[in-house]
Each structure stands twice: as C-alpha cells, then as structure tokens.
Amino acid sequence: MGVILEVKNLTKKFGGLTAVNDFSFEIQRGEFIGLIGPNGAGKTTVFNLISGFEKPNAGSIRFDGMDITGLKPFQIVNLGLVRTFQLVRSFHYMSVLDNVSVACLSPRGKKAAEKVGIDQYASRILSEVGLIDKARFPPVILPHGDLRRLEIGKAAGTNPQILLLDEPFSGLSYEEQEHIHALIRRLSNEGVTIFITGHVLRELMNLVPRVIAMHQGKVITDGPPQEVANHKLVLEAYLGRGGVFA
Amino acid sequence: MPKKIRRKLSDAVSGSKNFFLGIPRATRNLYKEIPHQVKSFKEWIFTFRGSLTILCIIGTILIPLITMDDYITTILISFLIFSIFAASWDLLAGFTGQTSFGHSVFFGVGAYVAAAFVKMAGLPWFFSMIIGAVVAVLVGLIVGIPCLRLKGPYLALGTMAFSLILFNLFMSGELKDILGSTEGISGLPAMSEDLIITFLYILIIMIISFVILIIIIKSNIGTIFKAIRDDESAADASGINTTKYKLIAFMISGFFAGIAGSLFSLNSRAVNPSVFLALYSFYAIVMVALGGLATISGSVLGAFVYWVILNELFKPLGMWGTVFLFFPTLISAIILVIMIRFAEQGILKPALEHLREFYDFLLGR
Numbered sequence: 234m235g236v237i238l239e240v241k242n243l244t245k246k247f248g249g250l251t252a253v254n255d256f257s258f259e260i261q262r263g264e265f266i267g268l269i270g271p272n273g274a275g276k277t278t279v280f281n282l283i284s285g286f287e288k289p290n291a292g293s294i295r296f297d298g299m300d301i302t303g304l305k306p307f308q309i310v311n312l313g314l315v316r317t318f319q320l321v322r323s324f325h326y327m328s329v330l331d332n333v334s335v336a337c338l339s340p341r342g343k344k345a346a347e348k349v350g351i352d353q354y355a356s357r358i359l360s361e362v363g364l365i366d367k368a369r370f371p372p373v374i375l376p377h378g379d380l381r382r383l384e385i386g387k388a389a390g391t392n393p394q395i396l397l398l399d400e401p402f403s404g405l406s407y408e409e410q411e412h413i414h415a416l417i418r419r420l421s422n423e424g425v426t427i428f429i430t431g432h433v434l435r436e437l438m439n440l441v442p443r444v445i446a447m448h449q450g451k452v453i454t455d456g457p458p459q460e461v462a463n464h465k466l467v468l469e470a471y472l473g474r475g476g477v478f479a
Numbered sequence: 480m481p482k483k484i485r486r487k488l489s490d491a492v493s494g495s496k497n498f499f500l501g502i503p504r505a506t507r508n509l510y511k512e513i514p515h516q517v518k519s520f521k522e523w524i525f526t527f528r529g530s531l532t533i534l535c536i537i538g539t540i541l542i543p544l545i546t547m548d549d550y551i552t553t554i555l556i557s558f559l560i561f562s563i564f565a566a567s568w569d570l571l572a573g574f575t576g577q578t579s580f581g582h583s584v585f586f587g588v589g590a591y592v593a594a595a596f597v598k599m600a601g602l603p604w605f606f607s608m609i610i611g612a613v614v615a616v617l618v619g620l621i622v623g624i625p626c627l628r629l630k631g632p633y634l635a636l637g638t639m640a641f642s643l644i645l646f647n648l649f650m651s652g653e654l655k656d657i658l659g660s661t662e663g664i665s666g667l668p669a670m671s672e673d674l675i676i677t678f679l680y681i682l683i684i685m686i687i688s689f690v691i692l693i694i695i696i697k698s699n700i701g702t703i704f705k706a707i708r709d710d711e712s713a714a715d716a717s718g719i720n721t722t723k724y725k726l727i728a729f730m731i732s733g734f735f736a737g738i739a740g741s742l743f744s745l746n747s748r749a750v751n752p753s754v755f756l757a758l759y760s761f762y763a764i765v766m767v768a769l770g771g772l773a774t775i776s777g778s779v780l781g782a783f784v785y786w787v788i789l790n791e792l793f794k795p796l797g798m799w800g801t802v803f804l805f806f807p808t809l810i811s812a813i814i815l816v817i818m819i820r821f822a823e824q825g826i827l828k829p830a831l832e833h834l835r836e837f838y839d840f841l842l843g844r
C-alpha cells in the first residue's frame with residue numbers, strides 16, 4: 234500500500250492558455266481511478282506531463298517515492314509508469330506481435346520477459362488482449378476496436394506498475410467497450426494501478442470507485458462517481474453539453 | 480572506508496567480472512548453437528530464397544572465371560562494393576527511418592582513411608579497410624549526434640551539409656600534408672596481383688557484410704529500429720531509448736558504408752575528394768529505391784541493375800558530348816522519379832514473386 238503517484242501544483246501553459254492549472258492529487262498503490270472532464274479540460278495534457286511527453290511550467294510529480302519531473306518518457310516507462318494514447322499509435326509496418334515485442338524489449342519489459350523469452354511473453358500478452366489470432370497481421374488492417382486493445386497490449390508489455398489509459402473507449406461500439414472493460418478489470422485485479430480518462434462519466438461509472446473531475450485545467454471535485462455526478466460544479470461544467478452522462 | 484562506498488565498489492567490480500565472464504559464456508552459447516545454425520542453413524539452401532541466393536553467388540563467381548575478362552570483372556567488383564554501400568543506407572533509412580542524404584561522408588571517410596593507411600603507413604589492405612570502417616563509425620557518431628533532433632527533410636539536409644563540408648575541406652587542400660590535395664591519394668598497391676583474386680576477396684567481404692546486416696535486422700535490435708522508423712514517440716512510450724538506438728543505427732550504417740568506401744579506394748588504387756560528392760549518396764538511394772526499401776537483399780538487385788545493366792546500357796551515350804558527363808546523375812534522377820511514381824516497393828518483391836511461380840512450376844507444384 235501507500236502512495237504510488239503524487240502530483241503537486243502541476244501547471245502547464247500553451248502561450249496564453251493555461252491547459253493545466255495548479256493541479257494536485259494522489260493515487261494509492263493498486264487503486265482504480267478515473268479522470269473526467271469535458272473536451273479541452275486538460276486530461277490529455279495531465280497525462281502528457283506525468284509521462285514526460287511535456288515539461289510542466291511548475292509543479293512536481295513523484296512516482297513510487299522518486300521525483301520523476303523532467304525525466305524522459307522512456308525513463309519513466311522503465312520505472313513502471315506507462316501511458317496509452319487517445320489517438321492510437323501503432324507501428325504500422327510491423328506485425329501485431331512485433332508491436333508488443335518492442336515494449337518487451339525495453340529494459341523493464343526484458344526483465345519481466347526473461348524467463349519465457351520475448352516472443353513467448355509477447356504472445357501471452359496478445360492472448361490476454363484477445364489478438365493472438367491476428368499476431369501476424371500488420372496493424373493497419375485491424376478495426377479500431379482491435380487497435381485499442383493492441384494499444385493496451387503494448388503498454389502491458391513494459392510490465393507497468395501503473396497504467397495511464399487515455400480514453401480507451403472513445404469511438405468504440407458497446408460490445409467493444411465491454412471487451413476493454415473486462416481487459417482493464419483483469420489488469421486491475423492483477424494489481425496494476427489504473428488511471429483512466431473519459432470525457433463522459435457514463436463510461437467510467439460502473440468501472441471505477443473513485444473519480445477526479447476537472448474543468449479548464451483545474452480539479453473540481455474528487456470522490457465516488459455517484460457524488461461526482463451530482464456535484465454542482467460538475468453539472469455546471471457539462472451544462473449545455475447534454476449532461477454528465479451524455 | 481565507509482561501508483556504503485565499499486559495497487558500491489564491490490558491486491562495480493562484480494559487475495565488470497560478470498561482464499567479462501559473460502563474454503566466454505556468450506561465445507560458448509554461440510558455439511553450442513552452431514550445429515543448429517548449420518542445420519537451419521542446410522534447410523534454408525533448399526528453400527526458394529536460399530537456392531536462388533546460392534545460384535546468384537555461383538553465377539557471380541563463374542562469370543569472371545569463365546570470361547577471364549578484366550573489364551567485366553571490374554564492373555562486377557564495383558557492383559559488389561556498391562551493393563554493400565546501398566545496404567548500409569537501407570539499414571539507416573529503410574529500417575530506422577533516418578533518411579540520410581549525406582551517406583557519401585561515411586563512404587568518403589572510409590575511402591580516404593584506408594588509402595592513407597596503405598600508402599603512408601604501409602599497412603596491409605585488410606587492416607586498412609577495418610581502420611577505415613572504424614573511423615567511419617566514429618564519423619557516424621559525429622554526424623548522428625547533431626542530427627538526432629532532426630526529422631524528415633531537415634535530417635536529409637543536415638546530413639547532406641556534412642558531405643558538403645567534407646568535400647570542400649578536402650578540395651581546399653588544407654589537408655594536403657596527410658591526405659593529399661585536390662588530386663587526393665594515388666598509386667596504392669593493388670589488393671592482389673590477380674584481379675580475380677581481388678574480386679573473390681571483395682565477394683567474400685560482401686557476403687559476410689550481408690549476412691551480418693541480415694542477422695542484425697532479424698534480431699531484437701532490428702525490431703527496435705523498425706519501431707523507431709514507424710513512430711518514434713510510440714517507441715519512446717514503449718520504454719525504448721530512441722536516442723541510443725538511432726546512434727547505434729548511424730554507427731552500424733557508418734561501418735558498412737566505410738567498408739564499401741575502403742574497398743572502393745583500395746580497388747581503384749586511388750581516391751580523390753569527389754568521393755564526398757552528393758552523387759555517391761544518391762547512388763545508394765537510387766539502388767535501394769530500385770531494389771526495394773527496407774529489404775537489405777534488395778540492395779544487391781538494385782546495385783546490379785543500376786551498376787551493371789543500366790550503366791552499361793547507357794555507356795555509349797557518354798561519347799556524345801559533355802552533356803553526358805552528367806549522365807550518372809541524370810539516370811539516377813530519372814530512375815528515382817520512375818520508381819517513386821510507379822514502383823514504390825522496388826523491383827525485388829515483384830521479381831521474386833514471378834520467379835517463385837516459375838520455380839513452383841518447375842517443381843511441378
């Protein structure tokens with residue numbers, strides 16, 4: 234137990250726009266937690282800052298007791314914090330299996346894959362995410378739902394302690410969403426801490442016991458989904474957008 | 480000594496012990512694998528690709544032996560040298576996505592260093608070649624580091640700048656005490672009295688180079704190279720130190736381009752600043768475009784078609800006047816445009832497919 238991720242006073246400005254504004258929160262080891270906010274609230278920017286893809290203007294990020302502010306993305310991944318992308322990014326001209334193998338070839342992934350060998354380990358992950366039948370395919374021919382699963386498989390290949398999932402349900406049919414739900418639950422049961430964004434609460438309602446709601450770069454509220462859904466400021470933030478559950 | 484420091488020291492020592500002990504262990508493992516390798520090699524020979532490769536090699540050896548024609552042998556030697564050069568470019572650009580337009584830098588450095596060591600130090604050609612390649616690796620680092628942050632056309636221009644700098648440096652005659660002035664270095668001893676023997680030396684080096692390059696691209700390092708090519712930030716997000724691997728790619732590519740350059744000057748027994756011309760970089764690009772990007776073996780076909788077939792076919796035109804002094808550049812440009820427009824994959828894959836049908840037909844499948 235204990236705090237695995239501690240973000241303090243994180244601020245990121247793009248020119249005149251403050252995308253993330255004095256943002257602070259803590260995540261406990263093994264927690265399963267959501268981050269919601271309307272379009273442009275700053276969710277992706279928070280992920281980019283934590284995973285090292287952007288440098289914050291102010292604030293600090295501590296992971297597993299270490300200050301990781303300013304480290305490079307691959308260094309952070311090798312400490313055990315990995316993120317997926319809202320717009321899936323696969324290696325187009327490589328097989329699905331090799332897409333996952335790349336992650337297993339990172340120093341951290343390699344250590345985990347040592348006993349069974351890279352190929353075996355990557356195949357095992359593909360079975361977990363349900364893509365083993367398509368191991369030899371190039372990702373370009375996969376449907377969007379499969380690409381989302383591959384995105385999670387690639388992240389899992391680095392053997393993460395905490396997984397940051399950026400809108401893993403966006404653009405998916407109901408059944409595909411169910412698949413990903415099940416997959417994420419399994420990962421969570423295996424002990425991986427999960428931090429997941431969504432821009433409507435409905436997606437996360439039945440999944441996570443705790444949600445942080447953000448708007449215009451700031452935390453509005455933090456608590457169980459029921460409470461968050463009824464919070465006055467959350468309702469205001471979503472006003473005119475068809476409501477929190479839309 | 481404080482306990483902590485002592486422990487750190489002993490860790491460091493045992494670490495290095497593991498490293499050195501690791502080498503014999505790794506070699507032993509490799510040694511154990513040899514029977515397996517030989518077996519899979521035997522199987523490979525009977526596959527379509529294997530038999531084709533062996534046939535091509537035998538054909539290449541037989542042509543000069545049968546014809547005993549120095550002209551033909553010389554052309555084949557150039558073909559072998561430039562296929563190594565093209566493959567080294569393919570590793571960097573085709574596999575790692577670092578499109579260099581300044582590959583003549585590595586070629587030229589290899590050529591000059593090897594020539595200098597043979598001429599000034601009187602070293603045997605083989606050692607000079609290795610030194611040339613090693614210096615090209617260092618140059619790979621020197622070019623690679625400032626170009627790390629550049630992508631696409633900017634990387635192409637950045638690398639090209641290096642070839643311009645070196646060309647002008649060597650042309651200026653500033654280096655004439657060690658590396659000759661505008662005329663470069665000439666009067667090197669021949670690699671062997673007999674041209675056929677020289678040819679065989681170069682063929683062996685070429686085969687070894689290709690075997691190593693193919694092993695590299697099929698290994699884990701090759702997978703990482705391809706990931707960097709397809710999406711560098713996604714590779715970063717997968718925990719890969721992309722900076723490190725891009726530099727490794729520059730160094731490996733520099734090594735083989737250096738080998739090609741060394742062989743070029745050792746075989747022509749002279750070298751001058753023109754080896755740094757952008758023309759040489761374009762040779763590599765055109766041959767790879769012809770054979771097929773990201774194939775390695777395509778470079779052989781590309782080099783053959785360009786160097787042996789097209790060059791010979793168009794040679795008579797060269798006598799028509801000064802315009803045709805620019806002929807190599809002109810053919811290169813035309814081929815490049817045609818390939819990009821009509822056959823992005825290169826000709827290796829389609830050629831192999833057609834041959835394969837024929838092969839299956841012969842075997843009655």
Ligand SMILES: Nc1ncnc2c1ncn2[C@@H]1O[C@H](COP(=O)(O)OP(=O)(O)OP(=O)(O)O)[C@@H](O)[C@H]1O
Pocket residue numbers: 247250252270271272273274275276277278279319432
């Ligand atoms: N690289 C950038 N340069 C300039 N502005 C940016 C950049 N990245 C994000 N922004 C701006 O910062 C704000 C927050 O964007 P962000 O992508 O983090 O929102 P989000 O909550 O992930 O939204 P969505 O639900 O659409 O994914 C937006 O106004 C966006 O336009």
Ligand SMILES: [Mg+2]
Pocket residue numbers: 276277278319399
């Ligand atoms: Mg977003």
